[in-house]
Amino acid sequence: MSATSEKESASGQKSTGRADKILIVDDEASIRRILETRFKMLGFDTATAADGEEAMDVFNKFLPDIVVLDIMMPKMDGYGVTKEIRKQADTPVIILTALGDVAERITGLELGADDYVVKPFSPKELEARVKCILRRTTSKSGGTPAASKETNNVVAIGHLKVDLNKRQVFKKNERVRLTGMEFSLLELLVNNSGKPFSRGEILQHVWSYPPDHRIDTRVVDVHISRLRSKLETDISNPELILTARGIGYMFQKID
Template structure:
């Protein structure tokens, strides 16, 4: 691909070895690989890295796509695909992990929300002194929701703002649902009964506006 230095691997174990030696900026991963399949590779990568992962999946394998996303993939491309489509998805994912900021966020680059400190410059989230490891897409999704706390985003808006999808491209909106589920599992005390990232019925999702108790007492 023009503009990228590409390293290939013939099986999952080799892919992990090359990843650890080279530390690439992004991984394109096929589900079907010998020795260790794509799912196994994603699981191993997510134990040690937040590197963006684009998954290659067969046309009819919706279950494959959902499983890959649940394990930690950031995006997917359906086979067969054109090289231009793959390059477009790679560019989009890489753009999202660069230091882009949602308009309206504080200039300091650090936002305190509930028990969490969100550093938009370093793209990191902390609970006290503990870092909460988020993938690039998970951080971008959280950043978007926080930028308009208390107001819902539709799944279509989220797909456009976070993944760069346009209405012309048919995308399974469960991509959003899976990433929301992953965020809740990392941020919520009880992911089954979320208090921060809420479902807006018939619309999409919103980040609960946090009211300062001191401000509430004065009101």
């Protein structure tokens, strides 16, 4: 194997040999150019778009594995693009947000984005976020859940059934669409039912943030809210994903 092949295999290449496909959407040409160059060097198959409408055209033709998306853009902003993507796919989305605009990033997360990076950002930080999310959203569950199980690593509790091998969730026998990061969060909680996790611990386990990394932990809160809206019978009185007061969150204990 050549040095180039080894590098690609360790970064942007899937085990099948196909390169991961990334769509970079930003109205600033310099940002598109820098990120496109860097991700190509990492072995990714890249595509770019300068506005929201172009982004959706490229998305439907290119079928990326992950999208890096600026919020403030002409024609259709990043919120609109995120909504359109979520109507048809669970493709991971990382939004690029302004430094001090907390409301902007929370809105993006509520619409279905998986993570955010604050502008101005380090390209290395963005590369790390992309690699982490692709790893979490394309990996298959490996481990045995600390919970009552059916065969084939399927966990059942009440009206909910979680297939940890196929990364699928069923509510009253109806398939529930979860994004890859939503499933990874649910997987962590289910595999450790009855054990409370702090928001920081969840960020470390699911998003692979280092312990000393400063990030708004509402990333976790928003994802928990999204999960509850999809899985709980009564969102105002959750019975599956519980709040551990003074700590964080936990999944109901499974005997």
